[in-house]
Amino acid sequence: MTRDARVKRGTLSVIGLGLAVALAASGCSSSTGASGSAGSPSPKVGGNLVVGITTDPDNLDPWKATQFQAVNILQTLYGTLTEFDKDLNVVPGLAESWTVSPDGRTVTMKLRHGVKFSDGTTFGSEDVKFSLDKIKDKATAAVSAASLASVTSVDATDPSTVTLHLSAPDAGLLANLAVINMAMLPSESTPQALKTTPDGTGPFTLKERKPNQSLTMARNDAYWGTKPSLDTIEFRIIPDETSIVSAMQSNNVQLAILNDPLVAKTAQSGSLKVTKTAQLSYHVLQLNARRPVLSDVNVRLAIQCAVDRQQVLDTAALGEGEVTGPITSPAYKSDPSARPCPTRDLTKAKEYLAKAGKSDGVTIKTIVSQGEYATSVAEAQNLKAQLAEAKITLDLEVLASDPYVNKWIAADFDAAVALNGGRPDPDGMYGRYFTSTGNLNKVAGYSSPDLDALFAQGKQSSDPNTRKGIYAKVSRNLEDNAAWIWLFTGYTYTVTSSKVTGFVPMSNGSVQYLRSTALS
Amino acid sequence: MSSTTWRRVARRILSMLGTLLGVAVLVFIMLRAIPGSQITAGLGTEAAALTPEQRAALEAYYGIDKPLVVQFFGWLGNVLTGNLGFSSSSQVSVATLTLSALPVTFELAVLSILLALVIGIPLGMLSASKPDSARDALGQVVGLAGLSVPSFLLATVLMSFLSAQLGFNPNGEAYATLLEDPVRNLRQMLLPSLVLGFGIAAPIMRTTRTALLDVRSQDFVRTARAKGVGARRLQVRHILGNALVPIVTMTGLQFGYLLGGAVVVEQIFSLPGIGRQVLLGIQAKEYAVVQSTVLIIALSFVLVNLATDLAYRIIDPRVRAE
Secondary structure: HHHHHHHHHHHOHHOOOOOOOHHHHHHHOOHHHHOOOOOOOOOOOOEEEEEOOOOOOOOOOOOOOOOHHHHHHHOOOOOOOOOOOOOOOOEEEOOEEEOOOOOOOEEEEOOOOOOOOOOOOOOOOHHHHHHHHHOOHHHHHOOOOHOOEEEEEEEEEEOOEEEEOOOOOOOOOOHHHHHHHOOOOOOOHHHHHHHHHHOOOOEEEEOOOEEEOOEEEEEOOOOOOOOOOOOOEEEOOOOOOOHHHHHHHHHOOOOEEEEEHHHHHHOOOOOEEEEEEEEOOOOEEEEEEOHHHHHHHHHHHHHHHHOOOOHHHHHHHOEEEEEEEOOOOOHHOOOOOOOOOOOOOOOHHHHHHHHHOOOOOOOEEEEEEEOOEEEEEEEEHHHHHHHHHOOOEEEEEEEEEHHHHHHHHHOOOOOEEEEEEEOOOOHHHHHHHHOOOOOOOHHOOOOOOOHHHHHHHHHOOOOOOHHHHHHHHHHHHHHHHOOEEEEEEEEEEEEEOEEEEOOOOOOOOOOHHHOOOOEE | OOHHHHHHHHHHHHHHHHHHHHHHHHHHHHHHOOOHHHHHHHHHHHHHHOHHHHHHHHHHHHHOOHHHHHHHHHEEEEEEEEOOEOOOOEEEEHHHHHHHHHHHHHHHHHHHHHHHHHHHHHHHHHHHHOOOHHHHHHHHHHEEEHHHHHHHHHHHHHHHHHHHHHHHHHHHHOOOOOOOOOHHHHHHHHHHHHHHHHHHHHHHHHHHHHHHHHHHOOOHHHHHHHHHHHHHHHHHHHHHHHHHHHHHHHHHHHHHHHHOOOHHHHHHHHOOHHHHHHHHHHHHOHHHHHHHHHHHHHHEEEEHHHHHHHHHHHHHHHHHHH
């Protein structure tokens, strides 16, 4: 239960991944980065790789898939206009280059030549127009429809050029186009057919699916990039992570990405290699500043000063992770010490409480999920113990997954212990929470004209360095107002057998480098 | 057959149908009582970001926009006409899923019961042969272990140890059915049926012991011994033969439970059986999958009970005479 629930939450980090490189700067990108691999000395061509996964994908329709593992599997089958490299920079995908008009409202994309769908038809601008129009169409119920909100229309200018017209500059769009929920589908395709017969431009094609058992992919010899080395990849469904490690020890499975630090530890012996990767998702104590008890910034700051984040990480998560500020994506990463109380300071906490006229203490109703992810209850208990020393009482309400999600969605809490998904682009990550018109602002419980202005600047700017400056301000603003109490990010553990070369784990959990993976 | 027998059979079938309908209604209500839907199951907290239009489109897509009564009778009507529903995540019908999952669980249940009988009955006979002795204590301890060691622990330890130390882990390979590859299939069934069989051997052992002690004190045993019946023949033919009814009852009951899917063991050993099918259905909130699969499990439970009752008639002439 726990693990699957965590997988479900992990989903969130994938839905809108994107490291926004400025539109104009990207206009002259070359195509080399897209298919780069970690580089292996002499990979043998061929071989059948078995990857252990814990759940069967919920949906093979790339526009509707939300579950983490489904999204990952689909990356082997489908292609997107832009892609991420291993550091989550936006690089060309099916669009080999693009230019942005000076006013930022027109994006012209040159498409790659000689790309074929797995059914043999040629990929062209009509397919791009079809796909983007369909994703925007409400009737499709595509998960990423909101990511195209700024796109007013799409023109297939000529067979290898598309033009996107925007209602306003949108620096996050290129990163939005890189997620698999924006996969390019052939223009005559129907969702019904795609559910059983995927038809994409990815490095592999679906060979066989056995429900609840396995999915097997075969190399796509018509793939436009560097041809994959593996003959087949079998995603074998082994529901229990301990059983996956057992299967790796007996060499039945050669690669798996695990969540449980304890299980990962058992894999460390013998010929297996374990790589830790910091995740984009973050553990946080969400505060609802619209509740009377937390509406005073001083109360929120008191909470921030009374928490030792490393202690939460050590007691609840075995120290497996890193203390974090708001933004977790590598290029925009917040400095975790840039906050009013970088280390725990109970005196300051008491001063803040006194300033708020609450020297006698406050009681905060806090929701905690049991089962949504493994460390939630332990985090809540540690926070409660720490805050009690500052006369702040966390009144914990421990809920099962679904009731928790329902309360979270309705913003029915003073505070919530949460594990939220992160995205490579900071606008995609927090714009929806902390702008007053954002669709999750109710849940965030905080907004201000200052933040609205900063987020608007971030969307407009096309220079990466300017954007970095803007989002550092956003981050600082969130911390100075103690909008939430950011705690830490966890790791994923990529376990590989000694025969596997060329696989590069990514902080968004993507397995796109299966295309460069080889077996020696 | 006499008319009373016919009436009895008719009554039996009616009560079976009643049980199944009850199970269907209960499962339907329980599933809806769990907060959340297929939408939140897939999206988690991201569902908060859906616009009302998107939500409506998704509800229509998953068929959960209709009133509950319509949903229930729509489903029941489909089941009665042989349509068990469709799994949108697997993109196949529930009937197809069940046809591949049920044999796995059935095979696992049969093997586990066989192992349990092979362990449980001799152990029970050993215990009963000299109550309160050292060998009785041994039997009781093994029985207690079987009852109290949780299957998930035994399964995990067994699997981790064998694969790490000996590299033996047939369940890490892709699952093969008995027809596809009998050798691999039986290797894959070995550990799970051992784990389950060990757990079930305990109640069977205890039932055997009690029943044997009970029968042994009866008059006909003394008479048989006085007639000069040999020790072995006395133990097996006379005592065990007469003690079979409670043992069969216990075995039937356990077999019925096993058909419900040994969820934990199937999960750990990656066996694509019926227990996992229900679990996955619940996790993904695929109502039709859970409802239909539980109905099938209930049906097999009822049928095993029926078979157990019929078995009494074969092993005990007194039941036949009634």
